[in-house]
Amino acid sequence: MFNFPILSLLIWIPILVGLFLVISNNLSNKLSEYLTLIITFLVLLLSLSLTNNYDQSLSQLQFIERIEWINGLNIFYYLAADGISVSLILLTAFINFLIAIYASSETYKNKSAYLGYFLILEGLLMGTFTAFDSILFYIFFESLLIPLFLIIGIWGGKNRKYATIKFFLYTLFGSVLMLIAIIYLSTLAGSFAIRDFYLLNLSFEEELFILLAFLIGFGIKIPMWPVHTWLPDAHVEAPTSGSVILASVLLKVGGYGMIRFMLPITTEAGIFLSEYMIYLSLIAIIYISFVAYAQTDMKKLIAYSSVAHMGFVTLGIFLVFHLLGNNLNAAVIGLEGAIIQMISHGLISAALFFCIGIIYKHSKSRLLKDNYGVVTFMPLFSFLMLFFLMANSGLPGTSGFVGEFLVITSALGSNIIIGFLAAISLLLSASYSLKLGKNVLFGENTQNIQGYKECTINEKFVLGVLVIFILYLGLTPDYLFKIIDHTTINLIDSINLGRT
Amino acid sequence: MIFNLLFIPEIILSIGVMIIIVIDLFLQSHKGITFKFIQLLLLLSGYYSINGQVSSIYQSYELSEFLNVIKFILLFGSFIIFHYTYKHLKYLNNLKIEYFTISILGLIGTMIMISANSMLMLYLGIELLSLSLYALIGFNKNSSLSSEAAIKYYVLGAMSSGILLFGISLIYGFTGSIIYSDIAEVINATEMNSVEYLGIIFGIVFITASLCFKFGAAPFHMWVPDIYQGSLVSTTTLLSTLPKIAVFIVFLKLYYIPFISMKSMWSDILLFVGMLSIVIGSIFALTQTNIKRLLAYSAISNIGFIILALGIVSNEGIQASLYYTIVYSLTALASFGIITHITCNSHGIEKISDLSGLSQTHPYYAILILITMLSSAGIPPMIGFHAKLIVITALIDSSYIILSVIVVIMTVISAYYYLKIIKTIYFDSREDLISVYSNDSLILSLNSISLLILGIFPYYLFDLSSYLIGLLFAISF
Numbered sequence: 001m002f003n004f005p006i007l008s009l010l011i012w013i014p015i016l017v018g019l020f021l022v023i024s025n026n027l028s029n030k031l032s033e034y035l036t037l038i039i040t041f042l043v044l045l046l047s048l049s050l051t052n053n054y055d056q057s058l059s060q061l062q063f064i065e066r067i068e069w070i071n072g073l074n075i076f077y078y079l080a081a082d083g084i085s086v087s088l089i090l091l092t093a094f095i096n097f098l099i100a101i102y103a104s105s106e107t108y109k110n111k112s113a114y115l116g117y118f119l120i121l122e123g124l125l126m127g128t129f130t131a132f133d134s135i136l137f138y139i140f141f142e143s144l145l146i147p148l149f150l151i152i153g154i155w156g157g158k159n160r161k162y163a164t165i166k167f168f169l170y171t172l173f174g175s176v177l178m179l180i181a182i183i184y185l186s187t188l189a190g191s192f193a194i195r196d197f198y199l200l201n202l203s204f205e206e207e208l209f210i211l212l213a214f215l216i217g218f219g220i221k222i223p224m225w226p227v228h229t230w231l232p233d234a235h236v237e238a239p240t241s242g243s244v245i246l247a248s249v250l251l252k253v254g255g256y257g258m259i260r261f262m263l264p265i266t267t268e269a270g271i272f273l274s275e276y277m278i279y280l281s282l283i284a285i286i287y288i289s290f291v292a293y294a295q296t297d298m299k300k301l302i303a304y305s306s307v308a309h310m311g312f313v314t315l316g317i318f319l320v321f322h323l324l325g326n327n328l329n330a331a332v333i334g335l336e337g338a339i340i341q342m343i344s345h346g347l348i349s350a351a352l353f354f355c356i357g358i359i360y361k362h363s364k365s366r367l368l369k370d371n372y373g374v375v376t377f378m379p380l381f382s383f384l385m386l387f388f389l390m391a392n393s394g395l396p397g398t399s400g401f402v403g404e405f406l407v408i409t410s411a412l413g414s415n416i417i418i419g420f421l422a423a424i425s426l427l428l429s430a431s432y433s434l435k436l437g438k439n440v441l442f443g444e445n446t447q448n449i450q451g452y453k454e455c456t457i458n459e460k461f462v463l464g465v466l467v468i469f470i471l472y473l474g475l476t477p478d479y480l481f482k483i484i485d486h487t488t489i490n491l492i493d494s495i496n497l498g499r500t
Numbered sequence: 501m502i503f504n505l506l507f508i509p510e511i512i513l514s515i516g517v518m519i520i521i522v523i524d525l526f527l528q529s530h531k532g533i534t535f536k537f538i539q540l541l542l543l544l545s546g547y548y549s550i551n552g553q554v555s556s557i558y559q560s561y562e563l564s565e566f567l568n569v570i571k572f573i574l575l576f577g578s579f580i581i582f583h584y585t586y587k588h589l590k591y592l593n594n595l596k597i598e599y600f601t602i603s604i605l606g607l608i609g610t611m612i613m614i615s616a617n618s619m620l621m622l623y624l625g626i627e628l629l630s631l632s633l634y635a636l637i638g639f640n641k642n643s644s645l646s647s648e649a650a651i652k653y654y655v656l657g658a659m660s661s662g663i664l665l666f667g668i669s670l671i672y673g674f675t676g677s678i679i680y681s682d683i684a685e686v687i688n689a690t691e692m693n694s695v696e697y698l699g700i701i702f703g704i705v706f707i708t709a710s711l712c713f714k715f716g717a718a719p720f721h722m723w724v725p726d727i728y729q730g731s732l733v734s735t736t737t738l739l740s741t742l743p744k745i746a747v748f749i750v751f752l753k754l755y756y757i758p759f760i761s762m763k764s765m766w767s768d769i770l771l772f773v774g775m776l777s778i779v780i781g782s783i784f785a786l787t788q789t790n791i792k793r794l795l796a797y798s799a800i801s802n803i804g805f806i807i808l809a810l811g812i813v814s815n816e817g818i819q820a821s822l823y824y825t826i827v828y829s830l831t832a833l834a835s836f837g838i839i840t841h842i843t844c845n846s847h848g849i850e851k852i853s854d855l856s857g858l859s860q861t862h863p864y865y866a867i868l869i870l871i872t873m874l875s876s877a878g879i880p881p882m883i884g885f886h887a888k889l890i891v892i893t894a895l896i897d898s899s900y901i902i903l904s905v906i907v908v909i910m911t912v913i914s915a916y917y918y919l920k921i922i923k924t925i926y927f928d929s930r931e932d933l934i935s936v937y938s939n940d941s942l943i944l945s946l947n948s949i950s951l952l953i954l955g956i957f958p959y960y961l962f963d964l965s966s967y968l969i970g971l972l973f974a975i976s977f
Contacts, residue, residue, distance in 0.1 A: 172912050
């Protein structure tokens with residue numbers, strides 16, 4: 001129906017242009033900015049056309065590209081997309097376009113390389129979300145580390161060397177265990193295709209070990225409590241655009257992997273361990289919210305808030321295990337909630353990190369105590385930031401509400417206490433979000449801080465677009481539902497069928 | 501027939517070396533021309549190795565298609581090494597053609613080692629290689645470290661040769677032959693737990709110990725860091741590639757042809773040696789500040805991967821070990837090649853911190869090092885990832901799950917020090933003067949970038965290694 005290698009283009013156009021920008025060292029800033037803007041816009045258009053051509057009524061894979069890659073090992077260059085992939089591709093293309101706009105008004109040393117690494121990152125993310133061969137997936141998944149490592153390390157803050165190495169080794173450790181699980185599965189299945197893993201009949205012990213390997217790998221990436229400690233460090237040291245891409249898209253790779261690998265492959269072990277994994281998610285939601293409240297650094301506060309919000313994603317995913325036997329509808333709701341929460345958090349956290357970047361640009365400090373009374377200097381900006389903080393705390397009408405509401409509904413479907421504990425977090429996230437707003441935006445400017453200036457046109461555009469989309473998803477989440485609906489229902493059904 | 505035999509690379513190289521020594525006498529002031537002759541000689545023997553003949557006139561010397569390809573790889577590697585060496589020696593004002601003639605003698609030694617079909621021929625090859633290495637390591641006469649390294653390698657090398665001879669004599673004593681194929685027959689016919697069987701096991705253990713020494717595998721690795729540090733970078737480049745390939749082929753031919761029926765005896769030894777090398781190579785490298793010592797430990801851990809893959813005793817394992825050897829040689833060539841190209845404060849690079857801020861002054865070289873180090877660390881999409889992937893797949897195929905878990909954890913640990921180098925280059929600020937003394941970096945660029953290109957298209961090397969293994973063994977294990 002659609003014989004055009006659109007997924008390959010989504011991956012390789014940004015990577016090749018990015019490599020060109022990195023290698024061509026003397027390219028002028030203006031030229032590299034325009035090139036990045038054009039490419040990210042092109043990718044955004046491509047991903048929109050992908051969404052339009054995606055047949056929402058079908059649940060099978062679409063846009064399949066499958067070529068033999070390493071024949072000796074039976075590894076394929078196998079790209080495809082389902083509803084979950086499409087929604088995350090759209091998010092990636094959109095956020096990267098905003099980053100290109102935002103970054104073009106900033107000054108960095110060696111800007112062409114900076115923009116180039118972001119383009120490479122965009123291409124690799126597209127690859128991660130569309131690879132249906134597990135080794136291909138792993139290659140994209142691992143390669144993500146390289147550009148991000150360099151972005152944080154070269155353009156980051158004071159303590160960047162420690163943060164980058166910690167982040168790299170942490171995630172590498174998680175993913176090599178996952179690699180062993182993948183290879184083990186492939187020796188049983190005789191192929192590396194992810195879909196073939198679904199059909200395996202694993203013994204309970206095998207499933208348990210594989211589940212643990214995946215849990216460590218994706219749990220570090222997402223990140224779950226207690227392996228989240230790399231994230232605040234990396235966020236604090238990263239440049240603004242780096243934080244944005246890290247929070248809004250890179251963390252989603254972990255959630256995506258859980259849905260793609262853990263749910264269908266290790267169902268029995270997941271059901272066995274689901275209670276403990278739900279506790280871990282609840283700890284992330286509640287305990288990390290308290291930690292966020294105690295932060296004195298704005299970026300750290302939002303970083304911990306990200307961990308807490310990703311707790312909802314893992315909660316939604318693990319609730320599926322819990323609900324499989326008795327309440328399939330609630331399971332579908334939980335999974336859809338998790339996916340919508342991923343998309344919505346991608347938008348909201350991006351917006352908040354942009355806001356903090358703008359404040360930091362003027363005051364040169366990320367600490368709460370150094371930033372007071374922004375509202376008197378930047379009224380429009382303060383209004384927008386307050387809106388994003390509200391969305392972060394899950395205000396109805398914003399996209400933040402939809403995902404959390406669905407996950408809580410699903411939690412109530414399984415156990416009233418889990419639902420209650422998850423619902424508490426709405427209160428907690430409101431308290432730390434409002435604390436940030438109260439101090440930074442409306443606090444009394446006792447130290448007579450000057451130098452805040454209203455946003456530039458680029459910044460206004462970026463934040464304005466984000467407001468529109470957060471409202472749009474909050475008021476009519478139907479568009480997103482339609483994309484993911486068939487895929488999730490089909491996934492849950494096939495898992496359930498596989499059990500019986 | 502005999503006339504045809506003149507055109508094998510070993511003979512061409514031997515005659516060529518003599519001619520070059522004479523040419524050098526007359527062209528003392530034009531060493532560049534003599535070097536062109538050397539390159540021509542390598543190309544010529546490369547041509548005859550790839551179009552070489554297959555013959556088995558002599559029982560103790562083998563000329564086969566498989567070995568011809570390996571000889572071509574050796575010659576190709578030497579071509580690149582000589583290219584780097586020439587520039588490096590010229591920069592150090594220490595350009596002597598003797599360096600190259602001695603290296604070629606060592607190269608002939610490696611060819612004899614891999615072609616040997618009898619224990620004595622093997623010993624002769626190893627000795628020829630070792631003798632030229634002693635001279636090359638001590639080549640930098642003005643450096644006390646270099647002399648120390650040469651003496652150390654000489655004493656230890658002589659001892660390991662003694663152990664090898666002892667092992668060979670045990671094998672000869674209990675099987676009555678030094679020809680590989682005869683030994684295989686006798687071992688096949690030997691009863692388990694007989695006196696002969698025990699004697700042969702002892703022989704194998706001694707030979708293994710000696711070969712592991714030549715390979716630089718733990719627990720016989722003590723010499724590696726000192727010798728790498730003491731000798732010139734160009735010698736280190738040679739040391740870390742040619743002898744490793746040759747010793748690997750010797751391992752392959754010895755263990756999988758004459759000793760194959762005793763695989764239950766030696767496979768555990770090789771697995772243990774391989775694991776120990778990986779662990780020691782990864783952990784001891786963490787505290788190194790000298791880049792040559794660091795790369796020495798990295799070599800130990802890479803050798804560990806090769807031996808581990810050999811110890812699995814499966815088709816996948818053999819193929820993985822050959823693949824890993826080729827990838828390792830390419831990576832080592834690139835990483836040492838870059839170091840020969842860079843100087844800091846007009847001396848060679850010694851400490852890792854000498855490289856700090858390279859990305860600001862020489863971004864292109866920084867990218868080359870980035871690719872090379874990521875490949876060594878096994879991060880996709882570089883070729884190093886595929887090499888490690890294939891070894892781990894072979895391990896899991898043979899149900900060595902625990903070993904594979906240890907291996908990947910060690911990979912994460914070793915990633916730390918490769919990252920440290922990248923960190924120094926990209927994130928640290930420049931303190932010392934760094935100069936790259938050659939703008940002609942075409943071969944170096946090709947070498948480094950091939951690590952990325954081959955990583956995206958890994959099937960060429962994969963097909964090559966499975967083709968080679970198919971040539972060597974018609975049977976499966």
